[in-house]
Every structure is written in C-alpha cells, then in structure tokens.
Amino acid sequence: MAKSNDLARVISGCKSGNAESFSEIVDIYASRAYGYFYRLTGNRETSDDLLSELFVKLVEKIGSFKGGSFDGWLFKTASNIFYDYLRDKQRQKKLFDVQKRQFESETIDAKQSGSEKIDELQTQLGRLDTDTRELIMLRFYSQASFKEIAAMRSEPIGTTLSKLHRGLKKLKKLMEQK
Amino acid sequence: MTMNGETEENLRDLFEKFLNSEQAVEDIRKGERILRGHTAPEPDGELTTNIKAEIAASLLRKKENTFRRIVYKTVAVAAGFIILAIISVKLFETKIVQPERPVSSSIIPKAVWESECLADDSAESATLVAEVEQIESDLLAMRLGENGGNGHEAITELELEMELTDISSDFWKG
Numbered sequence: 001m002a003k004s005n006d007l008a009r010v011i012s013g014c015k016s017g018n019a020e021s022f023s024e025i026v027d028i029y030a031s032r033a034y035g036y037f038y039r040l041t042g043n044r045e046t047s048d049d050l051l052s053e054l055f056v057k058l059v060e061k062i063g064s065f066k067g068g069s070f071d072g073w074l075f076k077t078a079s080n081i082f083y084d085y086l087r088d089k090q091r092q093k094k095l096f097d098v099q100k101r102q103f104e105s106e107t108i109d110a111k112q113s114g115s116e117k118i119d120e121l122q123t124q125l126g127r128l129d130t131d132t133r134e135l136i137m138l139r140f141y142s143q144a145s146f147k148e149i150a151a152m153r154s155e156p157i158g159t160t161l162s163k164l165h166r167g168l169k170k171l172k173k174l175m176e177q178k
Numbered sequence: 179m180t181m182n183g184e185t186e187e188n189l190r191d192l193f194e195k196f197l198n199s200e201q202a203v204e205d206i207r208k209g210e211r212i213l214r215g216h217t218a219p220e221p222d223g224e225l226t227t228n229i230k231a232e233i234a235a236s237l238l239r240k241k242e243n244t245f246r247r248i249v250y251k252t253v254a255v256a257a258g259f260i261i262l263a264i265i266s267v268k269l270f271e272t273k274i275v276q277p278e279r280p281v282s283s284s285i286i287p288k289a290v291w292e293s294e295c296l297a298d299d300s301a302e303s304a305t306l307v308a309e310v311e312q313i314e315s316d317l318l319a320m321r322l323g324e325n326g327g328n329g330h331e332a333i334t335e336l337e338l339e340m341e342l343t344d345i346s347s348d349f350w351k352g
Contacts, residue, residue, distance in 0.1 A: 172205065
C-alpha cells in the first residue's frame with residue numbers, strides 16, 4: 001500500500017511538472033523499460049534511443065494519465081513507441097516482409113558479428129514473430145494482468161492468453177533445442 | 179523480476195476458462211521461468227543521467243512556452259478590447275450634419291436676405307419696383323419730348339436721374 005501511495009505521490013509530482021518526480025519515475029522504470037526494448041530490438045543503441053523517447057513522451061503525455069494502472073499505461077506508451085519504430089523502419093525498407101525478416105535476422109546476426117554479446121534467449125526470441133515477441137515482453141516487463149494486456153492490445157482476453165501460451169511454448173521448445 | 183500480475187490473477191482459473199488446459203498453465207509458467215533466468219542488460223548510468231537532464235530541459239521549455247502563451251493571450255485580449263473600443267466610439271459617435279449655407283449675392287443686403295418676413299420683403303420690393311418704373315417712364319417720356327413746354331420744364335433729365343439714384347440708395351440702406 002505504501003508503495004502504491006509513493007507511486008501516486010510521484011505521479012502527482014510529475015503532473016505538476018516537478019523535475020525531481022520525473023527523476024524518480026526514471027529510476028523506478030528505466031530498467032524494466034530498457035529490458036522490454038532490448039528484448040524486442042536486440043540492440044543496445046536502439047534501446048537507448050527508444051528509452052529516451054519513452055521518457056520524453058512521458059513528460060508530454062503525463063497529463064493524459066487519468067488513473068488506473070500506471071505500469072500498464074507506461075508500457076502501452078512503450079509498445080506504441082516500439083511499433084512506431086518498426087513502422088519507421090518499414091517505411092525505409094518499403095516492404096514489410098523483407099524488413100521483418102531482415103530485422104529478425106539482424107537480431108540473430110548480431111551474435112555472430114560479435115559487436116554485442118547476445119544471450120541465447122535473445123537469439124531464440126528473434127525466431128518468434130514480432131507480435132508474439134512483443135506480447136511476451138509486454139506481459140513480462142509491464143507486470144500487467146492479462147486483463148490489462150488484453151485491453152492494451154484491444155483484443156479479447158482469450159486471444160491474448162492463447163497467443164501468449166503458443167509463444168511461450170514455442171520459446172521453451174526453441175530454448176530446449178539449442 | 180517478479181510477476182505481480184501472476185499473483186493478482188488466478189492463472190489456472192483463467193486458462194481453464196479460456197483454454198481448458200492444465201498443460202497451458204504449466205507452459206506459461208515454464209516460459210516465464212526461462213525469461214526470469216535470462217536477465218536483460220541494464221541501461222547505462224550515463225543514459226539515465228542524460229534522460230533526466232533532457233526531461234529537466236524539456237520541463238523548462240514547457241514552462242517558458244506556457245508563460246509566453248499567457249503573455250500572448252493577454253496581449254491579444256487587450257488588443258481586442260482596444261479595437262472593440264475604437265469601433266464602438268466610431269459607431270456611436272453622434273455626428274450632426276449641418277446643411278450647406280447658400281451663397282448669397284453681395285448685391286442684396288444681408289438684412290433683407292435673412293429676413294423671414296416674406297410679405298414685408300415683397301411689399302417693399304413692389305413699391306420700389308413701382309417707383310423705379312414710374313421714374314423710368316418719366317425719363318423716357320422726357321427724352322421723347324412727350325411733355326415738352328407743358329409746365330414740366332423745371333424737371334430736368336439730370337434731376338430725374340438723381341432722384342432715381344437716391345431711391346435706389348434708400349432702398350438698399352433699408
């Protein structure tokens with residue numbers, strides 16, 4: 001209860017434009033949001049950019065937060081930023097499928113290039129489709145309930161559960177096959 | 179990383195309701211255990227410091243913009259009031275249009291021209307005209323010799339002209 005009261009106080013400070021409160025929000029959420037972006041992009045530099053963008057958006061949009069789960073609201077924003085990033089990449093490549101394959105192969109190739117040390121999980125996540133990967137990461141890093149995630153994705157809860165089940169089952173299989 | 183959502187929800191109930199499978203619950207739990215076993219890298223300290231600095235700068239800009247917006251609004255409202263006041267003054271200003279005065283001839287004395295008694299003016303004019311006509315008639319007769327040697331010899335043409343001039347002068351003097 002104390003934790004949620006603290007968070008409510010910090011959010012209230014953010015709404016008043018208090019820089020200290022925003023710093024507290026960064027301290028609370030930077031790690032989880034960074035993990036979310038990193039697991040989706042497999043690239044530290046891109047994750048740095050997306051994390052910065054998330055907090056800049058937070059400053060702009062904090063006034064539109066009307067209560068409820070702040071974690072859910074913040075990760076919904078993070079999800080939008082990720083899809084915007086994907087769309088931007090798609091615009092550059094012109095063709096979605098080509099870009100998607102390239103994006104996924106980039107994730108895998110990064111390990112081989114040796115420029116970044118990629119763990120096995122990152123490699124296997126790259127084999128999942130973007131939507132499933134995003135759903136798994138949203139559930140894991142936002143710590144939102146299935147009901148909230150279903151609402152964020154504007155789909156029935158049964159669909160969300162089914163997609164997550166299939167995705168995690170496939171990930172488990174891939175990890176066991178390594 | 180702990181799964182708060184997992185504790186809040188009864189996964190078994192949810193999955194039994196929607197997927198009707200015990201195995202599904204186990205798959206989910208195993209999958210999430212894998213995720214917990216592989217921690218993602220943390221953001222650099224420098225990155226979070228930069229983000230905080232960027233937020234502070236952004237807040238400052240936001241405050242400046244808010245202040246500027248208030249100033250612009252105040253100036254716009256003040257200008258609006260001034261324009262409205264000017265338009266109102268112009269619209270409601272009572273302007274009396276004076277009719278143009280007719281230009282009077284210098285021959286006619288001002289007292290006669292401005293006199294409002296038209297009957298008097300007409301009578302006086304008629305008298306004058308009658309006298310002038312009488313004199314003119316006398317003068318003409320004299321020139322033509324109509325009354326030559328019949329007792330009017332004393333009245334010369336010069337005297338008649340002088341009389342005519344006197345009458346005219348008296349009239350214009352009022």
